[in-house]
Amino acid sequence: MASTLLSAYGFVPSQKREERGYVTDFKSSFCGQKVVCNPSFLRRQTTHCPRNSVVVTSLLGFGKKTKTRQVRETVIPDPDYRIPIVLLGVAGGLAYTDNVVPAIPVGLLGLLLLVQATRVRFVFDDESLEVKVGDQLKESGENVFVGGKNRWKYSTFVNWELWWPNFPILVYFKETQTKPEGQIHFFPVIFNGKQLYDVMVERAGPSKNSGPRES
Incomplete structure (x- = not known):
C-alpha cells in the first residue's frame, strides 16, 4: 500500500535526491518538511510549516516477512491384532x-474386532483425526452413537488417554467439536x-497418564 502525503499547498518534488544505503532522503517543497524513508516506516521531521497547512502520513508495510507453517505429513498407525x-483365545x-x-x-x-482391525484406520492429517475404512481410505460416514462426521480437529481436543500403556486396550479422547x-x-x-x-502426543499434545513402553 503506497503512502500518500497531502498538503494544502500541493506537492512539488525537488530535483535533488540523496541515497545512503537503505535510507533515502527526499526534499520537497511542501511545508519545508524532510522525510526519511527506510523499508519499514516513514519518519517526519518538521523544520517549518505554515499554520494552515495539513500533512497526512501513513506507515509503509515494506520489508515485512510472511511466516509459513510446514504442513505435517499424514500418519496412519499400523493395524494390531493382539486384542x-x-x-x-479366551472364548476358545x-x-x-x-x-x-x-x-x-x-x-x-x-471376531468383530478382528474384522475391524483389517478395515478401520485412524488417519492423522495436518489438522484433524479422521476414522476411515479400507485400504482406499473411504469415508466412514456418520458416527452411529453421537452423529456427525468421524473427523475431529486437534484444536478441539480437551483431553485424551491410552489405556493401558504396556498393553493398550482403549484410546479415549474428549473434544468440543461435536458438542x-x-x-x-x-x-x-x-x-x-x-x-x-506418538502421533497423538505430536498432534494433540501430551497425555497426563499414558505412555506405552518400547517393545
Whole structure:
C-alpha cells in the first residue's frame, strides 16, 4: 500500500535526491518538511510549516516477512491384532471348559474386532483425526452413537488417554467439536499402540497418564 502525503499547498518534488544505503532522503517543497524513508516506516521531521497547512502520513508495510507453517505429513498407525486374538483365545478356553454361555459373546467380540482391525484406520492429517475404512481410505460416514462426521480437529481436543500403556486396550479422547460442553469417545486399540501414542502426543499434545513402553 503506497503512502500518500497531502498538503494544502500541493506537492512539488525537488530535483535533488540523496541515497545512503537503505535510507533515502527526499526534499520537497511542501511545508519545508524532510522525510526519511527506510523499508519499514516513514519518519517526519518538521523544520517549518505554515499554520494552515495539513500533512497526512501513513506507515509503509515494506520489508515485512510472511511466516509459513510446514504442513505435517499424514500418519496412519499400523493395524494390531493382539486384542482380537486374545479375545478369541479366551472364548476358545471358555468353550473348552464347557462355559459356552460366556464364550459366545467373548468370541463374537473378538471376531468383530478382528474384522475391524483389517478395515478401520485412524488417519492423522495436518489438522484433524479422521476414522476411515479400507485400504482406499473411504469415508466412514456418520458416527452411529453421537452423529456427525468421524473427523475431529486437534484444536478441539480437551483431553485424551491410552489405556493401558504396556498393553493398550482403549484410546479415549474428549473434544468440543461435536458438542460445546464436550463429547467423549472410546475406541478399542486395534492399531500399533506406540505409533498411536506418538502421533497423538505430536498432534494433540501430551497425555497426563499414558505412555506405552518400547517393545
